[in-house]
Amino acid sequence: MIVRTGLTGAFPRSEALVSATRDLDRGRTTVDAVEELYVRTETEVLGLEHRLGFDEGTAGYLRWPDLFRPFAETWEGFTVGPLTRWLETNTFYRQPILLAPPGRTPGAIAARLPAPLRAAPEASRVLLPGPYSFAVMLENRSGETEPALIHRLGRLLGDEVRELRGLGFSTFLFSEPQLVVRPPEGPRAEAVVAGYRAVQSALNGGTSIVWTYGADARPGFPLLDRLPVSVVGVDLAETEVDQLPVGPSRIGLGLGVVDSRTTLEEDPAEVARVVREAQSRRHANTVWLGPGGPLDLLPWEPATRKLHVLPAVRQALTERSP
Amino acid sequence: MTRSLFPTQEIGSLAKPRWQIQGQRSEPLDEPAREELRSWDARVGFATELPALRDALLDGRPRDASPDAVRDLGALFGLRFLETTGLDRVYDGEARRIEMYEYPIRQMHGFRFGGHVRSFDSKYYLKAAVTSEVRLDHPYHVEEFDYVKRHAHAEPKLPITGPYTLADWSYNEHYLALQPGWKGRSARRAAQHEFVVDLARRAVRPTLSALIDAGCRVIQIDEPSAGTHPDEAAIVVDGFNAATEGLDAEFTMHICYSNYADLLPTLLEAKRCRQWAWEFANRDSAGHDGYAVLKALVEYGDTRDVGLGVADVHRDTVESPEVVAERVRRAAKYLGDPSRIWVNPDCGLRTRSLSVARAKLESVVQGAALARADFENPRR
Numbered sequence: 001m002i003v004r005t006g007l008t009g010a011f012p013r014s015e016a017l018v019s020a021t022r023d024l025d026r027g028r029t030t031v032d033a034v035e036e037l038y039v040r041t042e043t044e045v046l047g048l049e050h051r052l053g054f055d056e057g058t059a060g061y062l063r064w065p066d067l068f069r070p071f072a073e074t075w076e077g078f079t080v081g082p083l084t085r086w087l088e089t090n091t092f093y094r095q096p097i098l099l100a101p102p103g104r105t106p107g108a109i110a111a112r113l114p115a116p117l118r119a120a121p122e123a124s125r126v127l128l129p130g131p132y133s134f135a136v137m138l139e140n141r142s143g144e145t146e147p148a149l150i151h152r153l154g155r156l157l158g159d160e161v162r163e164l165r166g167l168g169f170s171t172f173l174f175s176e177p178q179l180v181v182r183p184p185e186g187p188r189a190e191a192v193v194a195g196y197r198a199v200q201s202a203l204n205g206g207t208s209i210v211w212t213y214g215a216d217a218r219p220g221f222p223l224l225d226r227l228p229v230s231v232v233g234v235d236l237a238e239t240e241v242d243q244l245p246v247g248p249s250r251i252g253l254g255l256g257v258v259d260s261r262t263t264l265e266e267d268p269a270e271v272a273r274v275v276r277e278a279q280s281r282r283h284a285n286t287v288w289l290g291p292g293g294p295l296d297l298l299p300w301e302p303a304t305r306k307l308h309v310l311p312a313v314r315q316a317l318t319e320r321s322p
Numbered sequence: 323m324t325r326s327l328f329p330t331q332e333i334g335s336l337a338k339p340r341w342q343i344q345g346q347r348s349e350p351l352d353e354p355a356r357e358e359l360r361s362w363d364a365r366v367g368f369a370t371e372l373p374a375l376r377d378a379l380l381d382g383r384p385r386d387a388s389p390d391a392v393r394d395l396g397a398l399f400g401l402r403f404l405e406t407t408g409l410d411r412v413y414d415g416e417a418r419r420i421e422m423y424e425y426p427i428r429q430m431h432g433f434r435f436g437g438h439v440r441s442f443d444s445k446y447y448l449k450a451a452v453t454s455e456v457r458l459d460h461p462y463h464v465e466e467f468d469y470v471k472r473h474a475h476a477e478p479k480l481p482i483t484g485p486y487t488l489a490d491w492s493y494n495e496h497y498l499a500l501q502p503g504w505k506g507r508s509a510r511r512a513a514q515h516e517f518v519v520d521l522a523r524r525a526v527r528p529t530l531s532a533l534i535d536a537g538c539r540v541i542q543i544d545e546p547s548a549g550t551h552p553d554e555a556a557i558v559v560d561g562f563n564a565a566t567e568g569l570d571a572e573f574t575m576h577i578c579y580s581n582y583a584d585l586l587p588t589l590l591e592a593k594r595c596r597q598w599a600w601e602f603a604n605r606d607s608a609g610h611d612g613y614a615v616l617k618a619l620v621e622y623g624d625t626r627d628v629g630l631g632v633a634d635v636h637r638d639t640v641e642s643p644e645v646v647a648e649r650v651r652r653a654a655k656y657l658g659d660p661s662r663i664w665v666n667p668d669c670g671l672r673t674r675s676l677s678v679a680r681a682k683l684e685s686v687v688q689g690a691a692l693a694r695a696d697f698e699n700p701r702r
């Protein structure tokens with residue numbers, strides 16, 4: 001079995017960064033001092049990812065206030081809306097409000113990627129919102145129907161991927177909680193497939209990962225198995241492994257095995273057992289392991305501690321493999 | 323006790339006055355804080371009850387105004403602020419509390435704070451993990467209630483964070499570790515149930531018992547998290563029932579910003595809850611009837627009182643008494659029994675300025691009076 005590991009969402013800010021950003025809000029420090037700390041902490045996260053043997057680095061996406069903000073602030077047609085609950089958690093995002101059909105601003109997202117990634121794009125994993133979750137988590141006042149919007153966002157994200165491929169990035173993870181929280185049907189489901197087809201056509205040999213979390217993935221599987229992507233990830237804290245569909249899939253198997261809702265550390269042997277069971281159900285040669293969802297639901301220290309389970313599981317799995 | 327129709331009540335916290343914040347830090351008051359103290363004293367008459375302390379604050383003598391004394395004065399201010407609007411049930415605006423999670427958790431054993439979690443942007447909160455069995459160090463809020471009881475002219479009602487919310491805002495390590503095998507969805511649910519019931523039995527119930535022994539008769543159990551995971555309504559209920567088991571007081575349950583229909587009918591199994599105090603006004607706008615969900619209570623045959631949120635705490639626009647009265651009449655029509663309605667703001671008013679909070683509360687009281695007059699002297 002080939003095992004690949006990496007982060008699947010934003011990493012928490014360090015306690016030093018928490019203090020610094022609070023101080024900045026209160027006028028007790030300078031933008032330059034906070035910027036210096038951001039760079040230092042991004043480098044620290046990237047170093048951690050390397051030490052843990054992750055296949056790509058993310059540097060944590062520490063500056064992004066939420067998954068959608070860089071888009072809501074830079075793309076055409078958007079404004080930043082009210083605080084809105086993020087799934088079933090006690091964290092919030094500012095809901096993008098779409099006032100007109102959206103348009104991307106070339107270069108804007110690339111400029112907001114963590115600086116250490118821009119220096120080594122080939123070893124990086126780009127985290128982006130998936131077109132479906134983006135479409136259903138914004139407030140749509142554009143007059144465009146939801147299926148049309150999903151498809152359009154897929155095309156725009158495809159353009160984004162094309163631009164980033166030109167800069168050397170090759171691995172793209174699309175955050176898609178809503179594919180399992182509110183699985184689309186009918187024209188919306190077809191729009192999701194079409195949206196990812198647009199992404200796929202821009203990949204040019206790169207890797208696309210759709211990562212789901214926030215609910216049991218079972219109702220979403222018929223669609224997930226149709227997506228034209230390289231890997232689909234499922235959060236095993238929400239989906240019982242014995243409920244995964246049986247049978248080979250042409251799509252790579254992603255498994256969320258680190259739970260960001262508890263500080264309790266996972267037992268590597270237990271995780272390895274569950275991964276083997278999942279792999280045997282889906283007949284996958286390669287499994288992509290990571291946190292079930294963004295780890296920024298945890299403080300820095302427990303998040304860091306919990307990540308160490310991934311290399312331990314990889315070792316357990318590869319040692320046992322024939 | 324016989325009450326007139328549509329009695330009024332407060333729900334939660336008020337913004338801390340500037341003079342209280344500076345005074346508690348033993349800082350000399352700046353001019354805006356002094357002016358705030360003077361003007362509110364003139365309006366609601368609280369500092370005149372403690373003239374030496376008032377003068378120490380106004381004269382810039384922090385050494386003669388200990389933080390504890392300033393805190394007491396803050397509680398007295400909250401109490402008089404609420405009473406003088408004409409509310410029937412009051413508290414102290416939670417003047418001694420900073421927030422509703424960390425303080426109760428710090429009165430217990432079995433928790434460890436492990437760092438900050440981002441709420442949004444650059445706002446964070448401390449979140450604890452339960453790492454061993456919950457144990458109460460000592461009942462909390464009792465001294466706070468005692469002060470209110472000794473000084474209140476209106477009927478006091480104490481708000482306290484419920485066990486489900488305390489658990490939902492914590493990481494569950496201990497109870498999850500006790501679950502055998504993979505810590506998936508079903509294991510997590512079972513662990514959360516154990517955690518909530520343990521918190522209720524070992525920490526919240528002894529606290530409620532101590533409060534009742536101290537003379538507290540009306541207790542509002544705050545469960546703002548109740549709607550976060552709609553499929554856990556049964557855990558909310560089991561926590562409420564365990565926390566109140568065998569206790570004799572008038573218990574109410576406050577929930578806000580949730581889809582109440584998702585929690586019904588399970589929530590109705592909360593046996594000793596006498597009143598549902600819910601937010602409604604926030605969702606009553608732009609052609610959407612925020613009170614229609616009350617029909618579901620009738621459909622399920624629930625006959626308990628309803629604490630009716632009639633003032634939105636997230637907007638500065640003050641609802642007129644006429645708007646409040648219309649909301650009360652509409653709710654009475656849906657419930658089919660006006661005697662079940664208490665009138666209140668949606669939630670605590672701490673995010674509004676004191677002036678806006680005051681105006682909203684006055685409107686709540688005046689609107690309830692308008693609706694009352696309508697029912698007592700119906701127009702033919």
